[in-house]
Amino acid sequence: MGKVLKGRAGRRRGAPDTKGEILAAARTVFGERGYDGATMRAIAAAASVDPALVHHYFGTKEKLFLAAMEIPFDPAVIADSIASSAAGAGIGERAIRTFLGVWGDPAGRAPMLALLRSAMQHETAARLLRQFVSRAILGRVLVGFEGVPNGVLRAEAMASHLIGLAIIRYVVKLEPIASVSEDELIELVAPVLQQYYDGAFE
Amino acid sequence: MGKVLKGRAGRRRGAPDTKGEILAAARTVFGERGYDGATMRAIAAAASVDPALVHHYFGTKEKLFLAAMEIPFDPAVIADSIASSAAGAGIGERAIRTFLGVWGDPAGRAPMLALLRSAMQHETAARLLRQFVSRAILGRVLVGFEGVPNGVLRAEAMASHLIGLAIIRYVVKLEPIASVSEDELIELVAPVLQQYYDGAFE
């Protein structure tokens, strides 16, 4: 009922990457409960650590959040995911494939969920989401949208659909979308997204 | 700084619909801050009322939330909105028009935002959202989807796009989608949504 873990005070033996574990725990808990719902104590518990240690490393809750969101938005993952998509495919298919590449894996999903959930309740996180969509998503998608009339608008509409998909599939878990296979999703969504590109030239 | 409103205890004069004002305030505050972020005190303040009165009428916070979400999902608004759409238009255009009919008006937007924001943080609200999407949205959209292969899946994909649009336009407020006119949005989105219907017969 009360405290389950009891390790007496003082430094641990060895050189464990406690800071990293706290960051990982933060991403998980922020992802599950959003900024407000994620308590420092819950994050500390998930990292098997005293709450004070979290503050020792990151100072404040907001700084911890920012730190937890910083790394995973390094372009690496996303760039890889885009590259590994079928090269000849249309922009619609590449988009949904990239999307599933990130969201399909729980490790990649956690920070996204954290950002999405938190953006609904805190302007700070909303600003982060804006930046993320602008840079990571649009920045790359727009490479294929140069010279397209209303390119930004159309790319953003695509992104909005993907966000809605994320919510229905991974947050609200509405059937049948929540359980449909990735291949079926691609087949269903890709041509529709593609329309945002093709539709510009009519 | 401290308390601004000071009305001493006891019943008020006249017969004000305080219960209704509390409900309206609840929808607003839940819409702005989500379930967790909306405090009883903030709702009470928005209704110019003591927090205890809110409990007196609704018992618990969750009951208040459910009460606040109950009325506005009466089919009336949505049905009207659908009817007032161009009758001959395709299902894609009707969908986005209905969507804008509800979300365009702050009064209709508040409970939607409340539901959406809260669904991100509480399973109770997520369940409500599922019900709402299933009944109100899909229930009506599916009227046009009878006999369509994968009808539910396609209708749900449409709904997911609309939810994503709501988040980008009204929550995250990403430009240019946040400021684009309703007519431009319709022109942009309607044919893409329509694809979810047309695409079933290829």
Add this chain to the structure above:
DNA sequence: CGCGTAATTCATCATGTGTTGAATAATGCT
């Protein structure tokens, strides 16, 4: 008019929160 009942506020509680400062234990430099 008198009185039960409904509407409203006040004061208070237990709990959970973010945060801080001091205490304790291991590490690494010299």
Add this chain to the structure above:
DNA sequence: AGCATTATTCAACACATGATGAATTACGCG
């Protein structure tokens, strides 16, 4: 070996929250 530094926990604070019970004021029925 000695000692500053780092990692870690403990104990506590100030504050906000949801909730409750008693007190106060008005309404409406007889």
